[in-house]
Amino acid sequence: xxxxxxxxxxxxxxxxxxxxxxxxxxxxxxxxxxxxxxxxxxxxxxxxxxxxxxxxxxxxxxxxxxxxxxxxxxxxxxxxxxxxxxxxxxxxxxxxxxxxxxxxxxxxxxxxxxxxxxxxxxxxxxxxxxxxxxxxxxxxxxxxxxxxxxxxxxxxxxxxxxxxxxxxxxxxxxxxxxxxxxxxxxxxxxxxxxxxxxxxxxxxxxxxxxxxxxxxxxxxxxxxxxxxxxxxxxxxxxxxxxxxxxxxxxxxxxxxxxxxxxxxxxxxxxxxxxxxxxxxxxxxxxxxxxxxxxxxxxxxxxxxxxxxxxxxxxxxxxxxxxxxxxxxxxxxxxxxxxxxxxxxxxxxxxxxxxxxxxxxxxxxxxxxxxxxxxxxxxxxxxxxxxxxxxxxxxxxxxxxxx
Amino acid sequence: xxxxxxxxxxxxxxxxxxxxxxxxxxxxxxxxxxxxxxxxxxxxxxxxxxxxxxxxxxxxxxxxxxxxxxxxxxxxxxxxxxxxxxxxxxxxxxxxxxxxxxxxxxxxxxxxxxxxxxxxxxxxxxxxxxxxxxxxxxxxxxxxxxxxxxxxxxxxxxxxxxxxxxxxxxxxxxxxxxxxxxxxxxxxxxxxxxxxxxxxxxxxxxxxxxxxx
Numbered sequence: 330x331x332x333x334x335x336x337x338x339x340x341x342x343x344x345x346x347x348x349x350x351x352x353x354x355x356x357x358x359x360x361x362x363x364x365x366x367x368x369x370x371x372x373x374x375x376x377x378x379x380x381x382x383x384x385x386x387x388x389x390x391x392x393x394x395x396x397x398x399x400x401x402x403x404x405x406x407x408x409x410x411x412x413x414x415x416x417x418x419x420x421x422x423x424x425x426x427x428x429x430x431x432x433x434x435x436x437x438x439x440x441x442x443x444x445x446x447x448x449x450x451x452x453x454x455x456x457x458x459x460x461x462x463x464x465x466x467x468x469x470x471x472x473x474x475x476x477x478x479x480x481x482x483x484x485x486x487x488x489x490x491x492x493x494x495x496x497x498x499x500x501x502x503x504x505x506x507x508x509x510x511x512x513x514x515x516x517x518x519x520x521x522x523x524x525x526x527x528x529x530x531x532x533x534x535x536x537x538x539x540x541x542x543x544x545x546x547x548x549x550x551x552x553x554x555x556x557x558x559x560x561x562x563x564x565x566x567x568x569x570x571x572x573x574x575x576x577x578x579x580x581x582x583x584x585x586x587x588x589x590x591x592x593x594x595x596x597x598x599x600x601x602x603x604x605x606x607x608x609x610x611x612x613x614x615x616x617x618x619x620x621x622x623x624x625x626x627x628x629x630x631x632x633x634x635x636x637x638x639x640x641x642x643x644x645x646x647x648x649x650x651x652x653x654x655x656x657x658x659x660x661x662x663x664x665x666x667x668x669x670x671x672x673x674x675x676x677x678x679x680x681x682x683x684x685x686x687x688x689x690x691x692x693x694x695x696x697x698x699x700x701x702x703x704x705x706x707x708x709x710x711x712x713x714x715x716x717x718x719x720x721x722x723x724x725x726x727x728x729x730x731x
Numbered sequence: 732x733x734x735x736x737x738x739x740x741x742x743x744x745x746x747x748x749x750x751x752x753x754x755x756x757x758x759x760x761x762x763x764x765x766x767x768x769x770x771x772x773x774x775x776x777x778x779x780x781x782x783x784x785x786x787x788x789x790x791x792x793x794x795x796x797x798x799x800x801x802x803x804x805x806x807x808x809x810x811x812x813x814x815x816x817x818x819x820x821x822x823x824x825x826x827x828x829x830x831x832x833x834x835x836x837x838x839x840x841x842x843x844x845x846x847x848x849x850x851x852x853x854x855x856x857x858x859x860x861x862x863x864x865x866x867x868x869x870x871x872x873x874x875x876x877x878x879x880x881x882x883x884x885x886x887x888x889x890x891x892x893x894x895x896x897x898x899x900x901x902x903x904x905x906x907x908x909x910x911x912x913x914x915x916x917x918x919x920x921x922x923x924x925x926x927x928x929x930x931x932x933x934x935x936x937x938x939x940x941x942x943x944x
Contacts, residue, residue, distance in 0.1 A: 330825075330832040330842060338824040635820040638781060639879075640809015640838040642802035725776040728816050 332645070336653035339625070346621045351661045353617055357610030358665025358704050359672065360603065365696045366673040368600045370689025372593055375401070378516045379585035381451060383567065386415065386574055387556035392583035393592060399430060399556035400585055402440050402516055405491070406432050409553035410580055412525075418574075423566035424559055426451075431528040432555040434488030439474040441488050441504070441521045443528030443554075449510070451558070452517040458482055459508030462524050468504040469522045472512035480506050488531060502531045514688065525554065608703075614661065615707035618654055622715040626650075633719050634727035646719040651712050658708025662701060732757040732887065732919040733778060738787030740773050748773045750787075753937055755919055757886070760910055762930060763923040765939030771923035772817070774939065775889045778921065779812045780804050792886045809838030813880030813918070815890040815909075819872050821864035827851065827875050828860040831882045838883050850878045854908065870901055877908055884916040894926045906932045 340347050378400060385399040390407030397404035412429060419427050428451060431443035442448070446461050449469070459482035462469055470480060480486060484506045487498040504523060512518055529552060559582075561567060567584075574582035626633075633646050670690050677684030735753040739746055748770025755761055765771050776782040777789055780796050789796045792811055799807050821830050831847040851857045854874045864872060873893065880888055890909055894902035906922070906929060913920035922933060930936065 330829055330836040334829075335825075335833070338829070342824045631818070631820050632822045632824070635816065635822065636833070636837055637805065638779065638808065638814050638816070639834045640805050642805045644802065645837065725773070725782040728776070728781070728818075728820065729772050 332649055332652055333656075335649050336656055339629070339649075339653055340657060343621070343625065346625075347657060350614055350617045350621055351657055351664065353614035354611060354658060354661030354704060354707065355664035355668065357607050357612075357614055358662055358700055359669040360607035360610060361700050361703075362666055362669030362697060363672055364600050364603050364607065365694055365700070366669060366689040366692075367676065367683065367686050368596065369694045369696070370673075370686045370692075371596070373689070374685065375589050375593070377514070379589055381560065382558045382585050383561040384559040384571060384574075385556055385583050385585060386410070386418065386559055386580055387583075389579070389581045392581065393588045395556060395581065395583040396585050396588040396592075398432065399558065399583075400516070402432075402442075402520060406555045407581075409555055410557075412552040412554050414577070414580060415554055415557040418557065418559060421570070423562050423570050425562040426560040428558040429525060429554040430556050430558065431525045431553075433528055434490055434531060436474075436486050436488050436504075436521055437478055439471070439477070439519055439521055441468070441523060441528070443523050443525040445525070448522065448558075449517070452513055452515045454510045454513050454515075454517050457509045457511040459506070461508055462522065462527075463507075465524060465526045465530050466502065466504050467507040467523060467527070469508040469510060470506060471510050471518040471520045471522070473518040474521050475509040482506050482508060519685075525552075611703055611707055615711045618657060618708060619711035619714070622650065622654060622711060623718075626715045626718055630722060630727050633722055634724045637722070637724040638728060643720045643722075646722070647716045650716045650719055651709065654708045654712040655705065658704050662704040665704070666697065666700070732759065733789070733791040735777075736788045736790075738774075738777060738784045738789060740770065740777060740782065740784045740786075748777075748939065750774065750937075750939070755921070755935075757919055758914075758917050759935055760913060760920040760933050761922070762933040762936045763921055763939065764925065764930065764936055765923075766925055769925075769939040771925070771939055772891055775814070775891055775921065775923050778887065779814055779889055780808045806839060809834075810840065810883060811886050813883065813885040813888040815873075815876045815880045815888075815893055817891040817893075817895060819876040821867075821872060821875060821879070823864050826861050826863050827856065827867070830864070830875060831879050834879045834882050840883055847878075847882060850882055851875070854878050854912075869896060870905075873897075873905055874908065877905075877912060881912045881916060881918070884918070886918055888913050888918045888920045890920070890922045892924055892926070893922060894924060894929055899928060902926065902928050903932065 382400060385395050387395045387399060387406060388408035388410050394404050394407050398406035415427060415429050418424050426447065428445060428447045432440060434441045449461065457472065475481065485503040487500045487503045489498050504527065510517065561570065571582040571584060574580050636646060674687055674690035676687050732755045735750055737751055739749040741747060763771050763774060773782060777784050778791060780799065794807065796804070822833060825833060828847055831850070832842050832844070835842045848857065848860060851860055854877060856871055856874045856878070859867065859871060867875065888909065893905050893909065897905060909920060909922065922929060
């Protein structure tokens with residue numbers, strides 16, 4: 330016999346109430362933790378994918394759209410800009426690197442990006458098979474694209490206009506897979522890369538207006554790209570370059586750091602609502618625990634009195650009650666944390682759009698310590714009044730009142 | 732074994748119990764007699780250190796209870812006093828054996844399962860060790876409560892109306908049991924009862940007068 334076994338015996342005696350409170354707490358804990366894991370991973374991922382890119386330059390429009398299209402490949406771009414103007418940026422001493430991207434088609438929902446090999450270097454991606462593109466219509470697949478489509482070097486495929494999986498394919502100008510990249514955990518895993526001229530060639534063949542005038546002139550002036558990723562050469566560029574670019578009539582510069590922060594603030598409102606709801610659940614479970622313990626105390630006051638008669642001190646009674654509620658809180662906490670991590674790991678199955686956030690499941694975020702404190706605090710708070718009443722129990726009167 | 736001197740317990744201005752002097756030798760078996768409301772239970776609680784009398788001194792086994800406070804008094808009680816309350820108050824969440832182990836645990840004594848099982852067997856409830864209190868008959872529960880009271884070999888065993896709900900033969904058997912168990916450890920026994928059947932079964936009687944209202 331010891332305090333732990335005594336506490337367990339009491340928890341076992343009321344299995345339904347115990348189970349209900351544990352589950353209620355577990356649901357609250359799981360909800361909060363899941364929000365923490367997913368938003369944490371989202372933020373980490375957004376920062377990771379934007380890392381190293383100081384500025385995105387593209388057509389005038391929404392700067393956020395420019396970032397979403399140019400870095401996260403999660404939106405259609407605002408429009409095209411002349412390649413010549415983008416290349417002009419390379420002459421600026423404040424600019425260290427310019428990587429132009431021509432966006433337009435996709436294959437099975439994965440975007441095809443016309444760019445330069447510098448993009449591969451930027452994301453630190455290595456070739457898992459084959460080689461990089463060299464001729465028009467050569468294509469290199471990101472690891473996820475290769476996995477999802479099952480294509481390997483030597484295979485051919487035709488792109489579809491836009492980002493969707495449907496639509497008329499450019500059957501006349503198929504791409505040929507020449508290489509596959511190793512996984513990086515970055516957005517490049519979900520891209521199909523090719524030379525910029527491939528994109529032009531596809532659209533010239535189909536007479537798409539988006540890719541500029543027809544094939545009769547191969548001069549760069551007439552060619553267009555969608556966005557350019559810019560890296561600064563010096564910190565001064567952050568002050569001068571965006572203003573200088575925005576002052577021009579056709580170009581717009583958007584800062585990934587700023588736009589990402591703005592986007593996360595917008596998300597934050599939504600996740601705050603979920604967090605608030607989860608807090609409510611934890612509060613409800615604390616209240617349930619409080620009611621259960623207080624009710625149990627009425628039934629148990631004779632037990633507590635006889636325990637005092639058998640030599641237990643007041644502190645011992647408080648310890649038994651505290652241990653009991655702490656055990657339940659720990660159980661709910663463990664159950665909640667475990668299910669949150671399991672749910673996060675399988676997030677792709679119930680929320681395909683969030684599949685890329687599953688990576689957060691295996692990490693322990695510092696905010697989770699807050700959840701631990703919250704759950705244990707709720708358990709202890711629920712015990713304060715019952716424990717106080719146990720402490721103040723009039724043993725003689727309770728034994729005598731039958 | 733214990734000496735009560737000028738003890739009175741009042742609730743407000745009404746004295747619940749008053750006893751000028753009472754001295755018991757070690758190993759003596761006493762009946763504490765008196766009508767309902769004469770303060771028998773209160774006096775047992777005073778002897779057990781559960782209630783501090785408003786007046787007088789209580790010395791049990793050489794210890795002046797006034798000198799014991801808080802957890803020291805709880806500790807003393809756990810080791811020195813065995814109480815069989817009128818309603819028994821077995822802990823419903825624990826089986827019979829655990830109820831006895833609980834008494835050892837709460838008294839801060841080593842938990843001796845052999846002693847527990849031996850005692851249960853001696854009291855004729857050896858086969859009920861794994862039953863829960865709600866599965867016991869009144870007579871069985873009473874035996875378990877007696878076992879719990881003597882398991883720590885206390886110097887003083889107190890029983891509150893142990894025969895109240897029993898028929899004649901069971902009443903006599905319970906008294907015999909209490910006396911046997913007290914004798915086995917040399918404990919002083921005090922049985923509080925208004926039951927006339929008990930009187931011839933105990934050698935010493937202390938009568939509590941109805942307190943003046």
